[in-house]
Amino acid sequence: MSLRKAYLLIFILLLVDQVSKIYIKTNFILGEEVEVFKWFKILFIENEGMAWGVQIPGIYGKLFLTLFRIAAVGGIGYWLWDSVKKKSSDYLIVAISLILVGAFGNIIDSVFYGVIFDDSQQQLATLFSDQPYGTWFHGKVVDMFYFPFWHGNLPSWLPIWGGKEFTFFNAIFNVADMAISTGVGILIFFNKKAFHHKTA
Template sequence: MSKKHIAILTVVLAILIDQISKIYIKTHFQLGDEFKVLGMDWFRIRFTENNGMAWGFEFGGKAGKLFLTLFRIVAVTGIMYWLWQTIKKKSHTAVIVAISLILAGAVGNIIDSVFYGVIFDSSYHNVATLFSDNPYGEWFHGKVVDMLYFPIYEGESFTFFNAIFNGADSWITIGVALLILFNKQAFPKEEKEIEQTS
């Protein structure tokens, strides 16, 4: 399989897994619903939504949300160019997979932000309907669906790792981790320049 085909397959599969899991959660859970995976306290599915920033951070209201979504679209264009250049240079397969995962993760959350507000109704005290006649938002103002929760330790006043995230966030994290592991293959020019100046 060519490196181009590996990139396309990685992006398509990662986006599909992300979106299928989000749509399933939206159409089967009410906001705040939770269950323990295989009865494990430290691995749960908990349905939450946010406006698209880490840990649900918000800024600037509707204008801030629109800016964030448009910024992500611009960033995705840059990532696509980076991936294309990496394929042209016939870089290490792990690097191509890493950038493909980062691209898929970014696109996955953009889909939520751009479309979910106009294709779903509210999940508050309600299981959302796909292609609802009464959508909860508008174009470019959808909420990002999160569901993966790993509270490794829960005390009375402290929870270790209380972040709730989704497949798209996972792809970005895995992609960045791969780039760190294969940094010499990912950034060969920078490595040579450092050696020459030292």
């Protein structure tokens, strides 16, 4: 795969990621939910930390996370350029492109959303608001896709979780998260093909 095609893939997915997030921010109140199917819902939440809602404690935790993501994108971008230059497999180039899209998509939220949107609590957010909810590098990542395939009480004979209420699949995510997960999945499940070098 050429670098041009990789950039096109990145651009298209990044556009879809940002359009979907901006639509949710400006049309949903925080916590609002729309049921598409029993097993698929659009649920607007905001994530202040890393994946799965993990947060880095302290005043500078969010800033550190955002700067780390920016540095990671630089490294992943170089990895993509180097892989194309070395004529690596399409599996690897697509996987790196997807991971780059995901990281960059969530960086945009973290860097800019705090200063271009107002609060989503009890109101629809306004794009380019005069009263933004945060500051540079302290924006919240928008998540919306929720797939609760099964919800109920687990059998009492199960250790630890027995008899407790449980939802599968409980994560809420966005297009950028899906891109990262898919890219990592390609590297794991197609490892031999991904790291197989083409011969000249």
